[in-house]
Amino acid sequence: MAQQSKEKINWDGYLTLAGAILLVLVNVLLISGKMPAYYRGILGFVGINIILAVSLNLINGITGQFSLGHAGFMAIGAYVSALISIHLKWPLYLALICGGLAAAFLGIVIGLPTLRLKGDYLAIATLGMGEIIRVVLLNLDITKGARGLTGIPRTTSIYLVELVAFITIIFMVNLMRSTHGRALLSIREDEIAAEAMGINVTYYKVFAFAAGAFFAGVAGGLFAHLMGYIAPKNFDFMRSIEILVMVVLGGLGSITGSVIATIVLTILPEALRGFAEYRMVLYSALLIVIMLFRPQGLMGTRELQIEEVRKIFSGGGDKDARD
Protein backbone atom coordinates (compact mmCIF):
# COMPACT_ATOMS: atom_id res chain seq x y z
CA MET A 1 0.00 0.00 0.00
CA ALA A 2 2.73 2.40 1.06
CA GLN A 3 4.69 1.51 -2.05
CA GLN A 4 1.75 2.28 -4.24
CA SER A 5 1.01 5.63 -2.69
CA LYS A 6 4.64 6.68 -3.01
CA GLU A 7 4.51 6.09 -6.74
CA LYS A 8 1.39 8.19 -6.90
CA ILE A 9 3.01 11.04 -5.01
CA ASN A 10 5.97 11.26 -7.38
CA TRP A 11 3.74 11.19 -10.40
CA ASP A 12 1.67 13.92 -8.78
CA GLY A 13 4.69 16.07 -8.02
CA TYR A 14 6.03 15.89 -11.58
CA LEU A 15 2.63 16.69 -13.00
CA THR A 16 2.30 19.74 -10.78
CA LEU A 17 5.73 20.93 -11.84
CA ALA A 18 4.88 20.35 -15.51
CA GLY A 19 1.61 22.21 -14.94
CA ALA A 20 3.41 25.19 -13.44
CA ILE A 21 5.83 25.38 -16.37
CA LEU A 22 2.97 25.07 -18.82
CA LEU A 23 1.08 27.83 -17.06
CA VAL A 24 4.07 30.18 -17.28
CA LEU A 25 4.60 29.40 -20.98
CA VAL A 26 0.94 29.92 -21.78
CA ASN A 27 0.91 33.25 -19.99
CA VAL A 28 4.08 34.47 -21.67
CA LEU A 29 2.44 33.71 -25.02
CA LEU A 30 -0.75 35.37 -23.89
CA ILE A 31 0.86 38.55 -22.63
CA SER A 32 3.11 38.85 -25.70
CA GLY A 33 -0.08 38.87 -27.78
CA LYS A 34 1.22 36.02 -29.96
CA MET A 35 -1.64 33.70 -29.07
CA PRO A 36 -4.33 33.38 -31.75
CA ALA A 37 -7.87 34.24 -30.67
CA TYR A 38 -8.96 30.63 -31.16
CA TYR A 39 -6.48 29.40 -28.54
CA ARG A 40 -7.39 32.25 -26.21
CA GLY A 41 -10.97 31.08 -26.40
CA ILE A 42 -10.02 27.53 -25.49
CA LEU A 43 -7.90 28.85 -22.64
CA GLY A 44 -10.91 30.71 -21.27
CA PHE A 45 -12.98 27.54 -21.32
CA VAL A 46 -10.21 25.61 -19.62
CA GLY A 47 -10.21 28.12 -16.75
CA ILE A 48 -13.99 28.14 -16.40
CA ASN A 49 -14.10 24.36 -16.52
CA ILE A 50 -11.44 24.16 -13.83
CA ILE A 51 -13.61 26.27 -11.53
CA LEU A 52 -16.58 24.04 -12.31
CA ALA A 53 -14.73 20.76 -11.89
CA VAL A 54 -12.92 21.73 -8.69
CA SER A 55 -16.14 23.00 -7.12
CA LEU A 56 -18.08 19.91 -8.17
CA ASN A 57 -15.28 17.85 -6.69
CA LEU A 58 -16.03 19.47 -3.34
CA ILE A 59 -19.58 18.09 -3.51
CA ASN A 60 -19.08 14.78 -5.33
CA GLY A 61 -15.52 13.80 -4.60
CA ILE A 62 -14.70 15.17 -1.19
CA THR A 63 -18.07 15.08 0.54
CA GLY A 64 -19.31 12.09 -1.43
CA GLN A 65 -22.69 13.55 -2.38
CA PHE A 66 -23.51 12.52 -5.90
CA SER A 67 -24.79 15.72 -7.56
CA LEU A 68 -25.77 15.97 -11.21
CA GLY A 69 -27.01 19.55 -11.11
CA HIS A 70 -23.85 21.60 -11.48
CA ALA A 71 -24.89 23.13 -14.81
CA GLY A 72 -28.01 24.41 -13.05
CA PHE A 73 -25.94 26.36 -10.53
CA MET A 74 -23.77 27.63 -13.35
CA ALA A 75 -26.89 28.80 -15.18
CA ILE A 76 -28.17 30.72 -12.16
CA GLY A 77 -24.84 32.50 -11.79
CA ALA A 78 -24.66 33.23 -15.52
CA TYR A 79 -28.16 34.67 -15.77
CA VAL A 80 -28.18 36.58 -12.49
CA SER A 81 -24.83 38.24 -13.19
CA ALA A 82 -25.69 38.93 -16.83
CA LEU A 83 -29.01 40.54 -15.91
CA ILE A 84 -27.30 42.64 -13.26
CA SER A 85 -24.72 43.83 -15.79
CA ILE A 86 -27.34 44.58 -18.44
CA HIS A 87 -30.00 46.24 -16.30
CA LEU A 88 -28.20 47.61 -13.24
CA LYS A 89 -24.81 48.17 -14.87
CA TRP A 90 -23.00 47.18 -11.69
CA PRO A 91 -19.26 46.49 -11.92
CA LEU A 92 -18.31 42.99 -13.07
CA TYR A 93 -16.97 41.75 -9.75
CA LEU A 94 -20.24 42.63 -7.98
CA ALA A 95 -22.26 40.94 -10.69
CA LEU A 96 -20.11 37.81 -10.41
CA ILE A 97 -20.41 37.69 -6.63
CA CYS A 98 -24.18 38.19 -6.78
CA GLY A 99 -24.42 35.39 -9.35
CA GLY A 100 -22.38 33.15 -7.06
CA LEU A 101 -24.47 34.04 -4.03
CA ALA A 102 -27.71 33.40 -5.91
CA ALA A 103 -26.44 29.96 -6.88
CA ALA A 104 -25.29 29.29 -3.30
CA PHE A 105 -28.69 30.34 -1.95
CA LEU A 106 -30.38 27.97 -4.34
CA GLY A 107 -27.90 25.30 -3.29
CA ILE A 108 -28.98 25.70 0.32
CA VAL A 109 -32.69 25.78 -0.48
CA ILE A 110 -32.42 22.66 -2.59
CA GLY A 111 -29.74 21.04 -0.48
CA LEU A 112 -31.60 21.01 2.83
CA PRO A 113 -34.41 18.71 1.71
CA THR A 114 -32.49 16.64 -0.87
CA LEU A 115 -29.32 15.92 1.06
CA ARG A 116 -31.26 13.47 3.19
CA LEU A 117 -31.37 11.37 0.05
CA LYS A 118 -28.52 9.04 -0.66
CA GLY A 119 -26.55 7.99 -3.72
CA ASP A 120 -28.75 7.39 -6.74
CA TYR A 121 -31.70 9.24 -5.25
CA LEU A 122 -29.69 12.39 -4.67
CA ALA A 123 -28.34 12.12 -8.22
CA ILE A 124 -31.87 11.98 -9.60
CA ALA A 125 -33.08 14.85 -7.42
CA THR A 126 -30.20 17.13 -8.45
CA LEU A 127 -30.65 16.12 -12.08
CA GLY A 128 -34.29 17.17 -11.75
CA MET A 129 -33.23 20.46 -10.20
CA GLY A 130 -30.90 21.24 -13.09
CA GLU A 131 -33.62 20.52 -15.62
CA ILE A 132 -36.19 22.62 -13.75
CA ILE A 133 -33.79 25.57 -13.76
CA ARG A 134 -33.27 25.16 -17.49
CA VAL A 135 -37.00 24.97 -18.19
CA VAL A 136 -37.68 28.02 -16.04
CA LEU A 137 -34.99 29.94 -17.94
CA LEU A 138 -36.62 28.85 -21.19
CA ASN A 139 -39.96 30.26 -20.14
CA LEU A 140 -39.20 33.50 -18.33
CA ASP A 141 -39.58 36.80 -20.18
CA ILE A 142 -36.61 38.48 -18.60
CA THR A 143 -34.25 35.68 -19.76
CA LYS A 144 -35.59 35.92 -23.34
CA GLY A 145 -36.31 32.16 -23.38
CA ALA A 146 -34.70 29.90 -25.96
CA ARG A 147 -33.46 32.83 -28.04
CA GLY A 148 -31.03 33.54 -25.25
CA LEU A 149 -29.72 36.65 -23.62
CA THR A 150 -27.65 38.94 -25.84
CA GLY A 151 -25.81 42.18 -25.21
CA ILE A 152 -23.98 41.04 -22.10
CA PRO A 153 -20.88 43.24 -21.73
CA ARG A 154 -17.85 41.15 -22.65
CA THR A 155 -15.85 42.28 -19.68
CA THR A 156 -14.27 38.96 -18.69
CA SER A 157 -10.62 38.63 -19.58
CA ILE A 158 -8.61 35.43 -19.70
CA TYR A 159 -6.55 36.79 -16.82
CA LEU A 160 -9.64 37.18 -14.69
CA VAL A 161 -10.68 33.60 -15.47
CA GLU A 162 -7.21 32.41 -14.53
CA LEU A 163 -7.32 34.43 -11.33
CA VAL A 164 -10.69 33.06 -10.25
CA ALA A 165 -9.60 29.52 -11.11
CA PHE A 166 -6.53 30.07 -8.97
CA ILE A 167 -8.61 31.46 -6.08
CA THR A 168 -10.92 28.45 -6.33
CA ILE A 169 -7.99 26.04 -6.12
CA ILE A 170 -6.43 27.93 -3.20
CA PHE A 171 -9.76 27.95 -1.38
CA MET A 172 -10.07 24.21 -1.82
CA VAL A 173 -6.50 23.46 -0.77
CA ASN A 174 -6.93 25.55 2.37
CA LEU A 175 -10.28 23.99 3.11
CA MET A 176 -8.80 20.52 2.82
CA ARG A 177 -6.01 21.42 5.22
CA SER A 178 -8.50 22.56 7.87
CA THR A 179 -10.57 20.49 10.28
CA HIS A 180 -13.54 21.32 8.05
CA GLY A 181 -11.86 19.47 5.23
CA ARG A 182 -11.36 16.45 7.48
CA ALA A 183 -15.01 16.60 8.47
CA LEU A 184 -16.11 16.67 4.83
CA LEU A 185 -13.89 13.70 3.96
CA SER A 186 -15.13 11.74 6.95
CA ILE A 187 -18.70 12.16 5.69
CA ARG A 188 -17.71 10.62 2.38
CA GLU A 189 -15.93 7.80 4.19
CA ASP A 190 -18.67 6.91 6.65
CA GLU A 191 -21.62 9.09 7.53
CA ILE A 192 -22.66 7.13 10.60
CA ALA A 193 -19.17 7.28 12.06
CA ALA A 194 -18.88 10.98 11.24
CA GLU A 195 -22.08 11.75 13.13
CA ALA A 196 -20.96 9.49 15.99
CA MET A 197 -17.73 11.52 16.26
CA GLY A 198 -19.70 14.72 16.75
CA ILE A 199 -19.57 16.03 13.18
CA ASN A 200 -22.70 17.91 12.15
CA VAL A 201 -23.23 15.93 8.97
CA THR A 202 -26.21 17.91 7.68
CA TYR A 203 -24.43 21.23 8.17
CA TYR A 204 -21.35 20.11 6.29
CA LYS A 205 -23.30 18.58 3.44
CA VAL A 206 -25.23 21.80 2.97
CA PHE A 207 -22.00 23.78 3.29
CA ALA A 208 -20.33 21.71 0.55
CA PHE A 209 -23.39 22.09 -1.63
CA ALA A 210 -23.56 25.85 -1.10
CA ALA A 211 -19.83 26.47 -1.56
CA GLY A 212 -19.75 24.26 -4.66
CA ALA A 213 -22.79 26.08 -6.04
CA PHE A 214 -21.19 29.47 -5.31
CA PHE A 215 -18.13 28.73 -7.41
CA ALA A 216 -20.26 27.20 -10.16
CA GLY A 217 -22.32 30.39 -10.15
CA VAL A 218 -19.21 32.54 -10.44
CA ALA A 219 -17.98 30.32 -13.29
CA GLY A 220 -21.34 30.84 -14.97
CA GLY A 221 -20.95 34.60 -14.58
CA LEU A 222 -17.47 34.50 -16.10
CA PHE A 223 -18.82 32.43 -18.96
CA ALA A 224 -21.65 34.91 -19.63
CA HIS A 225 -19.29 37.89 -19.64
CA LEU A 226 -16.74 36.05 -21.76
CA MET A 227 -19.22 35.05 -24.48
CA GLY A 228 -21.53 38.04 -24.37
CA TYR A 229 -24.39 35.68 -25.12
CA ILE A 230 -26.02 32.88 -23.11
CA ALA A 231 -28.94 30.55 -23.74
CA PRO A 232 -30.50 27.76 -21.67
CA LYS A 233 -28.97 25.16 -23.97
CA ASN A 234 -25.51 26.16 -22.67
CA PHE A 235 -26.53 24.73 -19.32
CA ASP A 236 -28.28 21.48 -20.16
CA PHE A 237 -27.87 18.08 -18.61
CA MET A 238 -24.92 17.24 -20.85
CA ARG A 239 -23.03 20.18 -19.39
CA SER A 240 -23.41 18.67 -15.90
CA ILE A 241 -22.24 15.33 -17.24
CA GLU A 242 -19.18 16.89 -18.88
CA ILE A 243 -18.13 18.42 -15.57
CA LEU A 244 -18.82 15.17 -13.76
CA VAL A 245 -16.65 13.27 -16.24
CA MET A 246 -13.79 15.67 -15.52
CA VAL A 247 -14.13 15.06 -11.78
CA VAL A 248 -14.42 11.28 -12.06
CA LEU A 249 -11.59 11.06 -14.55
CA GLY A 250 -9.33 13.17 -12.38
CA GLY A 251 -10.13 11.09 -9.32
CA LEU A 252 -12.92 11.77 -6.84
CA GLY A 253 -11.49 13.96 -4.13
CA SER A 254 -8.26 14.89 -5.87
CA ILE A 255 -7.99 18.59 -6.73
CA THR A 256 -4.90 18.13 -8.89
CA GLY A 257 -6.73 15.33 -10.65
CA SER A 258 -9.68 17.58 -11.43
CA VAL A 259 -7.42 20.28 -12.83
CA ILE A 260 -5.45 17.93 -15.07
CA ALA A 261 -8.51 16.06 -16.30
CA THR A 262 -10.23 19.36 -17.05
CA ILE A 263 -7.31 20.63 -19.12
CA VAL A 264 -7.09 17.37 -21.05
CA LEU A 265 -10.82 17.01 -21.62
CA THR A 266 -11.32 20.62 -22.65
CA ILE A 267 -8.46 20.63 -25.14
CA LEU A 268 -8.96 17.09 -26.44
CA PRO A 269 -12.20 17.65 -28.40
CA GLU A 270 -10.62 20.72 -30.00
CA ALA A 271 -7.42 18.88 -30.83
CA LEU A 272 -9.48 16.12 -32.40
CA ARG A 273 -11.27 18.47 -34.78
CA GLY A 274 -9.12 17.17 -37.62
CA PHE A 275 -10.98 13.86 -37.35
CA ALA A 276 -14.26 15.61 -38.17
CA GLU A 277 -17.24 13.35 -37.54
CA TYR A 278 -15.16 10.73 -35.70
CA ARG A 279 -14.16 13.30 -33.13
CA MET A 280 -16.68 12.40 -30.44
CA VAL A 281 -16.15 8.69 -31.04
CA LEU A 282 -12.43 9.13 -30.40
CA TYR A 283 -13.13 11.29 -27.39
CA SER A 284 -15.44 8.68 -25.89
CA ALA A 285 -13.05 5.86 -26.71
CA LEU A 286 -10.26 7.69 -24.90
CA LEU A 287 -12.49 8.13 -21.87
CA ILE A 288 -13.19 4.41 -21.81
CA VAL A 289 -9.51 3.56 -22.17
CA ILE A 290 -8.53 5.87 -19.31
CA MET A 291 -11.24 4.49 -17.03
CA LEU A 292 -10.16 0.93 -17.86
CA PHE A 293 -6.56 1.60 -16.95
CA ARG A 294 -7.21 3.87 -14.00
CA PRO A 295 -10.68 3.12 -12.66
CA GLN A 296 -9.94 5.23 -9.57
CA GLY A 297 -9.33 8.23 -11.82
CA LEU A 298 -6.01 9.76 -12.79
CA MET A 299 -5.11 10.71 -9.23
CA GLY A 300 -7.10 8.22 -7.15
CA THR A 301 -9.40 9.14 -4.31
CA ARG A 302 -6.94 9.90 -1.58
CA GLU A 303 -6.46 13.41 -0.38
CA LEU A 304 -2.73 13.01 0.19
CA GLN A 305 -2.24 14.41 -3.30
CA ILE A 306 -3.61 17.66 -1.97
CA GLU A 307 -1.05 17.57 0.82
CA GLU A 308 1.60 17.19 -1.85
CA VAL A 309 0.38 20.21 -3.76
CA ARG A 310 0.55 22.19 -0.56
CA LYS A 311 4.13 21.09 0.00
CA ILE A 312 5.07 22.03 -3.53
CA PHE A 313 3.34 25.40 -3.18
CA SER A 314 5.09 26.06 0.10
CA GLY A 315 8.43 25.15 -1.45
CA GLY A 316 8.92 21.89 0.42
CA GLY A 317 8.17 18.90 -1.72
CA ASP A 318 9.64 16.36 0.71
CA LYS A 319 8.12 13.20 -0.68
CA ASP A 320 8.43 11.12 2.45
CA ALA A 321 7.46 13.66 5.09
CA ARG A 322 4.08 12.05 5.39
CA ASP A 323 5.39 8.77 6.84
Add this chain to the structure above:
Amino acid sequence: MLEVKNLHVYYGQIHALKGVTFAVKKGEIVTLIGGNGAGKTTTLKTISRLLPSKEGEIVYKGENINGVKAHDLVKKGLIQVPEGRHVFPLMTVQENLDLGAYTRRNKKEIGQDLEKVFTLFPRLKERRNQLAGTLSGGEQQMLAMGRALMARPELLLLDEPSMGLAPLLVREIFGIVTEINKTGVTILLVEQNANMALSIADRGYVIETGRVVLEGDAQSLAANEDVKKAYLGG
Protein backbone atom coordinates in the same frame (compact mmCIF):
# COMPACT_ATOMS: atom_id res chain seq x y z
CA MET B 1 -25.79 8.54 34.76
CA LEU B 2 -28.23 7.24 32.17
CA GLU B 3 -31.91 6.50 32.60
CA VAL B 4 -34.01 5.13 29.80
CA LYS B 5 -37.72 5.11 30.52
CA ASN B 6 -40.44 3.38 28.53
CA LEU B 7 -38.76 3.79 25.13
CA HIS B 8 -40.88 3.13 22.04
CA VAL B 9 -39.26 3.17 18.61
CA TYR B 10 -40.75 2.42 15.21
CA TYR B 11 -39.26 1.72 11.80
CA GLY B 12 -42.24 2.80 9.74
CA GLN B 13 -44.92 0.31 10.78
CA ILE B 14 -42.50 -1.97 12.63
CA HIS B 15 -42.70 -1.51 16.39
CA ALA B 16 -39.05 -2.29 17.24
CA LEU B 17 -38.88 -1.14 20.88
CA LYS B 18 -41.96 -1.66 23.00
CA GLY B 19 -41.27 0.17 26.22
CA VAL B 20 -37.62 -0.40 27.11
CA THR B 21 -36.65 0.76 30.59
CA PHE B 22 -33.23 0.49 32.22
CA ALA B 23 -30.57 2.54 33.98
CA VAL B 24 -26.78 2.82 34.10
CA LYS B 25 -25.06 4.22 37.18
CA LYS B 26 -21.80 6.13 37.10
CA GLY B 27 -18.76 3.84 37.00
CA GLU B 28 -20.68 0.69 36.08
CA ILE B 29 -20.40 -1.73 33.22
CA VAL B 30 -23.96 -2.57 32.27
CA THR B 31 -24.75 -5.00 29.50
CA LEU B 32 -27.82 -5.41 27.32
CA ILE B 33 -27.94 -8.98 26.07
CA GLY B 34 -30.33 -10.54 23.62
CA GLY B 35 -30.52 -12.47 20.40
CA ASN B 36 -30.38 -11.21 16.85
CA GLY B 37 -33.13 -8.68 16.14
CA ALA B 38 -34.05 -8.22 19.79
CA GLY B 39 -33.67 -4.46 19.56
CA LYS B 40 -30.24 -3.86 21.07
CA THR B 41 -28.83 -1.74 18.27
CA THR B 42 -32.08 0.16 18.04
CA THR B 43 -31.82 0.96 21.74
CA LEU B 44 -28.27 2.29 21.41
CA LYS B 45 -29.02 4.30 18.30
CA THR B 46 -32.01 5.83 20.00
CA ILE B 47 -29.97 6.81 23.05
CA SER B 48 -27.35 8.45 20.83
CA ARG B 49 -30.18 10.15 18.93
CA LEU B 50 -29.38 8.58 15.60
CA LEU B 51 -32.95 7.29 15.67
CA PRO B 52 -36.00 9.21 16.89
CA SER B 53 -38.21 7.74 19.61
CA LYS B 54 -41.96 7.89 19.46
CA GLU B 55 -42.44 7.70 23.18
CA GLY B 56 -40.33 7.59 26.30
CA GLU B 57 -37.60 9.53 27.97
CA ILE B 58 -33.80 9.45 27.92
CA VAL B 59 -32.09 11.20 30.81
CA TYR B 60 -28.31 11.58 30.69
CA LYS B 61 -26.46 13.20 33.62
CA GLY B 62 -29.77 14.55 34.86
CA GLU B 63 -30.68 16.15 31.54
CA ASN B 64 -33.45 15.02 29.24
CA ILE B 65 -31.66 14.50 25.92
CA ASN B 66 -34.68 13.59 23.78
CA GLY B 67 -34.32 16.84 21.83
CA VAL B 68 -30.52 16.91 21.58
CA LYS B 69 -28.86 16.32 18.19
CA ALA B 70 -26.66 13.24 17.81
CA HIS B 71 -23.49 15.22 17.09
CA ASP B 72 -24.04 17.45 20.12
CA LEU B 73 -24.01 14.48 22.48
CA VAL B 74 -20.33 13.90 21.76
CA LYS B 75 -19.38 17.13 23.52
CA LYS B 76 -21.45 16.00 26.48
CA GLY B 77 -19.30 12.88 26.78
CA LEU B 78 -21.78 10.38 25.42
CA ILE B 79 -19.99 8.43 22.70
CA GLN B 80 -21.10 5.46 20.69
CA VAL B 81 -19.01 2.80 18.99
CA PRO B 82 -21.45 1.71 16.30
CA GLU B 83 -22.18 -1.87 15.36
CA GLY B 84 -19.88 -3.03 12.57
CA ARG B 85 -17.09 -0.64 13.68
CA HIS B 86 -17.51 2.00 10.95
CA VAL B 87 -13.90 3.08 10.68
CA PHE B 88 -13.04 5.62 7.96
CA PRO B 89 -11.57 3.13 5.48
CA LEU B 90 -9.47 5.41 3.26
CA MET B 91 -7.94 7.28 6.18
CA THR B 92 -4.97 6.11 8.18
CA VAL B 93 -5.26 4.85 11.74
CA GLN B 94 -3.82 8.15 12.94
CA GLU B 95 -6.32 10.18 10.92
CA ASN B 96 -9.17 8.08 12.31
CA LEU B 97 -7.98 8.78 15.84
CA ASP B 98 -7.61 12.49 15.08
CA LEU B 99 -11.22 12.59 13.97
CA GLY B 100 -12.22 11.04 17.27
CA ALA B 101 -11.02 14.25 18.91
CA TYR B 102 -12.94 16.33 16.37
CA THR B 103 -15.00 18.25 18.93
CA ARG B 104 -12.01 19.00 21.15
CA ARG B 105 -9.55 21.88 20.90
CA ASN B 106 -7.01 21.35 23.68
CA LYS B 107 -4.01 19.98 21.76
CA LYS B 108 -2.12 18.97 24.90
CA GLU B 109 -4.97 16.89 26.32
CA ILE B 110 -5.57 15.33 22.92
CA GLY B 111 -1.91 14.33 22.76
CA GLN B 112 -2.12 12.77 26.21
CA ASP B 113 -5.23 10.83 25.26
CA LEU B 114 -3.53 9.59 22.11
CA GLU B 115 -0.75 8.17 24.24
CA LYS B 116 -3.33 6.48 26.48
CA VAL B 117 -5.03 4.95 23.45
CA PHE B 118 -1.69 3.67 22.16
CA THR B 119 -0.96 2.17 25.59
CA LEU B 120 -4.31 0.36 25.58
CA PHE B 121 -3.96 -0.69 21.94
CA PRO B 122 -0.25 -1.05 21.09
CA ARG B 123 -1.23 -2.55 17.76
CA LEU B 124 -2.77 0.74 16.68
CA LYS B 125 0.51 2.49 17.33
CA GLU B 126 2.37 -0.01 15.13
CA ARG B 127 -0.13 0.57 12.37
CA ARG B 128 -0.75 4.27 12.74
CA ASN B 129 0.10 5.01 9.09
CA GLN B 130 -1.85 2.10 7.66
CA LEU B 131 -5.19 2.72 5.96
CA ALA B 132 -7.98 1.70 8.32
CA GLY B 133 -9.79 -0.22 5.59
CA THR B 134 -6.85 -2.63 5.37
CA LEU B 135 -6.89 -3.56 9.08
CA SER B 136 -8.23 -6.91 10.27
CA GLY B 137 -11.65 -7.07 11.91
CA GLY B 138 -10.18 -7.14 15.40
CA GLU B 139 -7.89 -4.21 14.67
CA GLN B 140 -10.78 -2.25 13.23
CA GLN B 141 -12.73 -2.87 16.43
CA MET B 142 -9.78 -1.62 18.43
CA LEU B 143 -9.55 1.43 16.20
CA ALA B 144 -13.26 2.17 16.57
CA MET B 145 -12.88 1.97 20.35
CA GLY B 146 -9.68 4.00 20.36
CA ARG B 147 -11.30 6.63 18.19
CA ALA B 148 -14.21 6.84 20.63
CA LEU B 149 -11.78 7.24 23.52
CA MET B 150 -10.21 10.21 21.73
CA ALA B 151 -13.52 12.00 22.29
CA ARG B 152 -13.06 11.61 26.08
CA PRO B 153 -16.24 9.68 26.83
CA GLU B 154 -17.94 9.70 30.19
CA LEU B 155 -20.44 7.14 29.00
CA LEU B 156 -19.29 4.78 26.26
CA LEU B 157 -21.88 2.82 24.28
CA LEU B 158 -20.43 -0.32 22.70
CA ASP B 159 -22.50 -2.17 20.11
CA GLU B 160 -21.42 -5.81 19.79
CA PRO B 161 -17.64 -5.39 19.89
CA SER B 162 -17.27 -9.19 19.67
CA MET B 163 -19.09 -9.47 16.37
CA GLY B 164 -17.26 -11.72 13.92
CA LEU B 165 -14.11 -12.01 16.03
CA ALA B 166 -12.21 -15.12 17.10
CA PRO B 167 -12.67 -16.07 20.79
CA LEU B 168 -9.13 -15.10 21.69
CA LEU B 169 -9.56 -11.63 20.26
CA VAL B 170 -12.93 -11.25 21.98
CA ARG B 171 -11.22 -11.99 25.28
CA GLU B 172 -8.57 -9.38 24.52
CA ILE B 173 -11.14 -6.74 23.58
CA PHE B 174 -13.25 -7.42 26.65
CA GLY B 175 -10.16 -7.19 28.81
CA ILE B 176 -9.59 -3.72 27.37
CA VAL B 177 -13.20 -2.77 28.03
CA THR B 178 -12.57 -3.54 31.70
CA GLU B 179 -9.41 -1.43 31.57
CA ILE B 180 -11.30 1.48 30.06
CA ASN B 181 -13.93 1.17 32.77
CA LYS B 182 -11.22 1.30 35.43
CA THR B 183 -10.11 4.69 34.12
CA GLY B 184 -13.52 6.02 35.13
CA VAL B 185 -15.53 5.57 31.94
CA THR B 186 -19.03 4.23 32.45
CA ILE B 187 -19.91 1.53 29.92
CA LEU B 188 -23.09 0.32 28.32
CA LEU B 189 -22.24 -2.85 26.44
CA VAL B 190 -24.61 -4.45 23.97
CA GLU B 191 -23.87 -8.09 23.18
CA GLN B 192 -25.13 -11.31 21.72
CA ASN B 193 -22.21 -13.02 23.34
CA ALA B 194 -23.91 -13.12 26.75
CA ASN B 195 -21.28 -15.29 28.30
CA MET B 196 -18.45 -12.85 27.76
CA ALA B 197 -20.55 -9.79 28.42
CA LEU B 198 -21.81 -11.07 31.79
CA SER B 199 -18.29 -12.05 32.77
CA ILE B 200 -17.14 -8.43 32.79
CA ALA B 201 -20.39 -6.58 33.58
CA ASP B 202 -21.71 -5.42 36.93
CA ARG B 203 -25.33 -5.70 35.94
CA GLY B 204 -27.29 -6.84 32.92
CA TYR B 205 -30.63 -6.64 31.17
CA VAL B 206 -32.03 -9.29 28.87
CA ILE B 207 -33.89 -7.86 25.92
CA GLU B 208 -36.29 -9.85 23.73
CA THR B 209 -38.39 -8.58 20.83
CA GLY B 210 -38.20 -5.00 21.96
CA ARG B 211 -38.81 -5.55 25.68
CA VAL B 212 -36.64 -5.99 28.75
CA VAL B 213 -37.63 -9.42 30.04
CA LEU B 214 -35.10 -9.91 32.81
CA GLU B 215 -32.63 -7.86 34.80
CA GLY B 216 -30.22 -8.35 37.64
CA ASP B 217 -26.59 -8.36 38.63
CA ALA B 218 -24.28 -10.14 36.25
CA GLN B 219 -23.62 -13.23 38.39
CA SER B 220 -27.27 -13.99 39.04
CA LEU B 221 -28.13 -13.52 35.36
CA ALA B 222 -25.30 -15.86 34.39
CA ALA B 223 -26.69 -18.39 36.84
CA ASN B 224 -30.30 -17.96 35.73
CA GLU B 225 -31.69 -21.14 34.10
CA ASP B 226 -33.65 -19.29 31.40
CA VAL B 227 -30.66 -17.17 30.45
CA LYS B 228 -28.44 -20.24 30.36
CA LYS B 229 -30.86 -22.04 28.06
CA ALA B 230 -31.43 -19.12 25.73
CA TYR B 231 -28.05 -17.43 25.52
CA LEU B 232 -25.33 -19.42 27.20
CA GLY B 233 -25.73 -22.60 25.21
CA GLY B 234 -26.70 -24.80 28.10
